[in-house]
Amino acid sequence: MLKLLRPAVTRALTPLGQALARRGISPNVITVIGTLGVAAGALGFYPRGQLFLGSVVITVFVLADLLDGVLARMLGSGSTWGAFLDSTLDRVGDAAIFSGLILWFMSTGDTVLACVALFCLVAGAVVSYAKARAEGLGLTCDVGLAERSERLLVVLVAAGLSGLGVPYILAAGLWLLAAASAFTAGQRILHVYRQTVPI
Numbered sequence: 001m002l003k004l005l006r007p008a009v010t011r012a013l014t015p016l017g018q019a020l021a022r023r024g025i026s027p028n029v030i031t032v033i034g035t036l037g038v039a040a041g042a043l044g045f046y047p048r049g050q051l052f053l054g055s056v057v058i059t060v061f062v063l064a065d066l067l068d069g070v071l072a073r074m075l076g077s078g079s080t081w082g083a084f085l086d087s088t089l090d091r092v093g094d095a096a097i098f099s100g101l102i103l104w105f106m107s108t109g110d111t112v113l114a115c116v117a118l119f120c121l122v123a124g125a126v127v128s129y130a131k132a133r134a135e136g137l138g139l140t141c142d143v144g145l146a147e148r149s150e151r152l153l154v155v156l157v158a159a160g161l162s163g164l165g166v167p168y169i170l171a172a173g174l175w176l177l178a179a180a181s182a183f184t185a186g187q188r189i190l191h192v193y194r195q196t197v198p199i
């Protein structure tokens with residue numbers, strides 16, 4: 001769904017991409033800085049209960065994940081190493097976000113929400129892995145309700161609003177995300193099954 005915003009976001013990030021390209025900055029540098037920023041924001045703020053500030057910092061750095069691709073395409077067609085680095089470091093960023101929340105829930109004694117956040121992390125990884133593995137096998141898997149952008153949107157907005165004092169929003173967001181991620185994993189598995197098993 002959020003994929004529809006990609007052309008508009010690309011247009012918005014193009015001037016910044018051009019400025020970085022003129023200075024000879026590599027997309028890989030943006031990828032690494034974005035991941036370090038996401039990890040620092042998530043592990044520096046979330047475990048201390050600073051959920052609003054954490055979400056704002058993570059949002060700023062997670063947008064580097066769009067900028068690196070814009071810059072790469074501006075400089076040519078993008079590199080195989082860059083594509084690998086981008087997807088691999090996305091896993092590090094995702095792990096940091098949910099680990100930050102899990103550490104916060106554990107410190108408040110909320111083991112149920114800690115488990116839900118852990119489920120979101122694992123289910124999100126399964127969703128991304130299913131697509132990567134399918135594409136590695138020469139199949140397609142570009143389907144699903146909750147892709148990474150949607151998952152990030154839900155967790156960042158829910159954590160941010162919770163940090164502003166909105167009650168129950170983080171629990172509601174995480175339960176919703178857990179269900180949507182599990183559903184998406186099912187959609188992708190079915191999509192690959194239909195391509196591989198003659199009916």
Ligand SMILES: CCCCCCCC/C=C\CCCCCCCC(=O)OC[C@H](COP(=O)(O)OP(=O)(O)OC[C@H]1O[C@@H](n2ccc(N)nc2=O)[C@H](O)[C@@H]1O)OC(=O)CCCCCCC/C=C\CCCCCCCC
Binds near residue numbers: 059065072077079160
């Ligand atoms: C008060 C409320 C404030 C709200 C503020 C909202 C601000 C949000 C602003 C914009 C939201 C924009 C959403 C856009 C969605 C776009 C959807 C999309 O498609 O995203 C995909 C991206 C990038 O994915 P990927 O990395 O796979 O693609 P790339 O474009 O990078 O291309 C990859 C190819 O590029 C080449 N390459 C790459 C890197 C490299 N080093 N070398 C290369 O060669 C190579 O060929 C690759 O194959 O995905 C994302 O996942 C990031 C999107 C994140 C969206 C997060 C949205 C968060 C929004 C709001 C959170 C607000 C919380 C604030 C708290 C306030 C609470 C009240």
Ligand SMILES: O=P([O-])([O-])O[C@@H]1[C@@H](O)[C@H](O)[C@@H](O)[C@H](O)[C@@H]1O
Binds near residue numbers: 086088149
């Ligand atoms: O499939 P999905 O879970 O949205 O997300 C995936 C991302 O998490 C991954 O890092 C990216 O490089 C892939 O192209 C794919 O889009």
Ligand SMILES: [Mg+2]
Binds near residue numbers: 065067086
């Ligand atoms: Mg990217």
Ligand SMILES: [Mg+2]
Binds near residue numbers: 065086087090
């Ligand atoms: Mg990425």
